[in-house]
Structures are given as C-alpha cells and as structure tokens.
Amino acid sequence: DGGITQSPKYLFRKEGQNVTLSCEQNLNHDAMYWYRQDPGQGLRLIYYSQIVNDFQKGDIAEGYSVSREKKESFPLTVTSAQKNPTAFYLCASSTYRGGMDEQFFGPGTRLTVL
Amino acid sequence: AQTVTQSQPEMSVQEAETVTLSCTYDTSENNYYLFWYKQPPSRQMILVIRQEAYKQQNATENRFSVNFQKAAKSFSLKISDSQLGDTAMYFCAFVSFGNEKLTFGTGTRLTIIP
Numbered sequence: 001d002g003g004i005t006q007s008p009k010y011l012f013r014k015e016g017q018n019v020t021l022s023c024e025q026n027l028n029h030d031a032m033y034w035y036r037q038d039p040g041q042g043l044r045l046i047y048y049s050q051i052v053n054d055f056q057k058g059d060i061a062e063g064y065s066v067s068r069e070k071k072e073s074f075p076l077t078v079t080s081a082q083k084n085p086t087a088f089y090l091c092a093s094s095t096y097r098g099g100m101d102e103q104f105f106g107p108g109t110r111l112t113v114l
Numbered sequence: 115a116q117t118v119t120q121s122q123p124e125m126s127v128q129e130a131e132t133v134t135l136s137c138t139y140d141t142s143e144n145n146y147y148l149f150w151y152k153q154p155p156s157r158q159m160i161l162v163i164r165q166e167a168y169k170q171q172n173a174t175e176n177r178f179s180v181n182f183q184k185a186a187k188s189f190s191l192k193i194s195d196s197q198l199g200d201t202a203m204y205f206c207a208f209v210s211f212g213n214e215k216l217t218f219g220t221g222t223r224l225t226i227i228p
Contacts, residue, residue, distance in 0.1 A: 042205055042218030099209035099216045100147045105159040
C-alpha cells in the first residue's frame with residue numbers, strides 16, 4: 001500500500017536533548033512537508049522540500065532542522081534550541097505542483113518534553 | 115500575508131442532518147486554491163474537497179459540497195446527510211497560485227450526535 005509513515009507515534013524527550021522524527025513515503029512524491037499542530041491552532045509549516053537535496057524554511061523553522069537525502073525520506077530534528085517543542089507533528093507529501101496539489105498526511109508523532 | 119479564519123470552534127448536529135462550516139480568507143491574489151481537510155480522532159488528515167478560484171462552479175464530492183463566494187472571500191463546506199464518521203476536526207486551507215505553502219485555519223470541531 002502506498003502511503004506515508006511516521007515514527008515513532010509517541011516520543012518523549014528530556015530538556016536539552018535533540019530528537020529526530022522519521023517520515024517516509026512510497027508515493028513517489030517530490031514534495032514533502034513538516035507541520036506542527038498545537039491545540040486551538042491550525043497547522044503551521046516548519047520546513048518543506050520540493051526536491052531532493054533542497055529544502056526551505058516554513059513559518060516556524062527556528063529550533064528545527066531537516067534533511068532530504070532521499071526522495072522517500074524527510075526526517076525532522078527538534079533541537080534543544082526549540083523552546084516549546086511539545087506538540088503534535090505531521091508530515092505530508094504531494095506531487096510537485098507546490099501547495100496546489102492534495103497533500104497526503106502521515107499519522108503524526110506526538111512529542112512530549114519532560 | 116494570507117489569513118484563513120474559521121469562526122466556529124465547535125459544532126454539533128444530529129445524524130442525518132445537514133451542517134455548514136464557515137471559512138473566510140483574506141488575500142490580494144486572484145488565482146488561488148482552497149481546501150477542506152478532515153482530521154478524525156485518529157488524527158490522520160485527509161482531503162475532503164478542493165476548489166480552484168478560477169472555476170465558478172462549486173466543487174462537490176458525494177455528500178460534501180462547497181459554497182465558494184469569491185467576491186466575499188468565503189468558502190463554506192456543507193455536509194449533507196451527516197454520518198457518525200463525519201465526526202472530526204475540519205480545517206480550511208488556502209494557497210495562492212505558484213506558492214508552495216498552505217495557510218490553514220484554526221479548525222472547527224464537528225460532532226455528529228447519534
């Protein structure tokens with residue numbers, strides 16, 4: 001089955017630690033996205049990538065980093081510089097037409113800082 | 115910058131009734147796309163419906179339809195014959211032509227009552 005997988009489903013982090021959230025897709029999509037979701041807010045874009053080895057900052061990139069070494073994979077690292085990382089993180093992908101195409105979402109990762 | 119406003123944080127209707135979710139947006143662009151995404155309790159987002167601004171005809175997908183009023187910058191979602199499986203958060207989203215970034219509203223939590 002084609003789709004997007006995210007792991008882990010739940011992640012706990014101690015303050016001062018970096019953690020990496022995994023996102024993999026087998027839809028052969030060029031574009032991939034990372035969103036953060038907080039209660040009472042919509043999705044906010046962290047980073048996005050339209051092509052391998054290239055990515056751009058979204059609206060709330062501070063304290064996060066990404067890589068895009070393979071078309072299928074777009075991992076997100078939450079660094080210790082992110083002041084309030086507890087949130088629900090969603091990864092998405094789409095065919096290369098920017099945001100105009102449907103985005104397909106993964107099941108999400110819930111990150112909690114202890 | 116574009117903004118998307120969903121003024122109804124929560125709604126509830128009886129099963130089989132019709133419900134309309136509101137969305138307004140602000141943009142100076144003329145070509146753009148609008149979306150409604152559904153996030154059920156499983157939290158995996160899926161696309162409900164998509165509207166291209168240059169098309170005057172309102173988009174329809176089975177029980178889901180939109181009322182797109184370009185001059186009023188309004189994009190409401192109508193769900194007919196509502197079902198228990200329609201219980202979810204619904205997000206309105208906007209992207210201008212050529213842009214890669216979606217802008218989401220804060221969502222409406224819809225509960226279908228048996």
